[in-house]
Amino acid sequence: MIVVLIGAVSAPTISFAAPAQVVYAIVVAGCSLAVLLRRSRPILALSIMAVLLAVHLLIVARPGLFPGVICLIAAYTTQTQLAGPWRWGVLAGTYVGATVGVAMSPIPGLGEDWRSRGLMIAAVGTALTVAALTGVVRRNARDRYDLAVERARALEAQQASEQRLAAVEERARIAREMHDILGHSLNTIAVQAEGARYALHTDPDRADRALADIGQLSRAAVNEVRDLIDVLRTENDPATTQPTPTLRDLPSLIGTLQRAGTPIRLRIDGEVNDVPGHVGLAAYRIIQESLTNAITHADGAPVVVRTTIDDHSLDVLVSNGRPNHTGTRPGSGHGLIGMRERVLALGGTLDAGPDPATGGWRVTAHLPWSRR
Structure with a gap:
């Protein structure tokens, strides 16, 4: 216009x-x-x-x-x-x-005066240069804006990807914790209930102890699940929860299973207090899952648990003997996946498979840490 x-x-x-x-x-x-x-x-x-x-x-x-x-x-x-x-x-x-x-x-007034006409040409060239430079400034500003928009979009896409990955990792962590808490407790409760059923008429005291263990395990599992839910519901301040289990809690864990009739031998080499909390929790969960698998697939077979603590690492060994029965219940594999995820998160290694020495199953884990 x-x-x-x-x-x-x-x-x-x-x-x-x-x-x-x-x-x-x-x-x-x-x-x-x-x-x-x-x-x-x-x-x-x-x-x-x-x-x-x-x-x-x-x-x-x-x-x-x-x-x-x-x-x-x-x-x-x-x-x-x-x-x-x-x-x-x-x-x-x-x-x-x-x-x-x-x-x-x-041009009126100029005629054949080429000097004046030259000055006119210079003035026109100057005006064109100003217009061109204005265009350069406009183009650079537009390019900077487009680059900023592209970077913002890339940042949004990266943040969305990170949020998706964080959600996947959080779901995996929740699934791993729920499996470790409920899987162990429910399997132990099942073993205790079967033992109490057979001992009810022949050994009432043993049956009473088994029922007491079932009650204790049930309450402990409920408390751990409640603590996990409280953590998930809390956005800012951490919820008040019970202390997370560490290697110091292994005797209590093994004692419960021993009362259920599983012979377990525990050996700890090194100073437990030197192990960082997150490493101790990972080792505890690995041993807990390994013992759960042992009583599930090789009930009654002897189990050996050994931990070796060095200056910068922790080695775990859980080995059970040959099962007394030939048939075994098939597993879902989630426990082994959870153990591997815990070990990889610490930069360690895990090996699980048949043990030629005992004819049973063997789990070994190497969990390193760094001191700062």
Whole structure:
């Protein structure tokens, strides 16, 4: 709209009275359309401007404000819309066209004074340079904005990916904790219940101890599950929970299973207090899961538990003998997966498989840590 108004007030006036005025009206309309197309089709728009300005120079043969404004828009457009070699080539063509236009146009008051005409060419070149530099500044600002938007989108995608990974890790951690807590407690309760059933008529005292152990295990499992739920519900401050189990709790764990009839031998080499809490918890859960698997798949077979504590690592060994019965209940494999996840989180190693020495099953784990 502004370009059309400039064309209307610039000389010559838009009219159909003379051929030159008709051509000028066509030039104004065509250049106005090209200005509208310069963002979507910059090459086509600049080509239309160049052709129409050439027609204006040859037929109208009168300098005016409108051709100068179109040259400034063309110089600005070369820097904002064109890329690579096109940008500078078309700008050079704009300089050449403007120079030829000023040199060939009959400018009133200049006549054959080439010195004044040279100053006019220099002034036009300066105006074109200012327009081009304005386009460069605009293009750089736009590029910086586009880069910022792209980085923001990449950051959002990275954050979304990290949130998904964190959610997956949290679900895996919850599943691992629930499996370790409930799997061990329920399997031990099942063994104790079976033992109490057989001893109910022959050994009432043993049956009473088994039922007491069942009650204790049930309450302990409920408390651990409640603590886990409290942690999950708490967003800021940690919930008040019972202390997490460590290697110091192994005798209590093994004592419960021994009362259920499983012969277990425990040996601890090294200072338990030197083991960091998170490493001790991982070792406790690995031993707990290994003992659960032993009483599930090799009930009645002797079990050996040994921990060796060095300056920077902890080695765990759980080995059970050959089961007294041939049939075994199939496992889901979640326990072994959970043990491997705990070990890998600490940068350690885990090996689980048949033990040729005993004919049973053997689990070994190496859990390192660093002192700072």
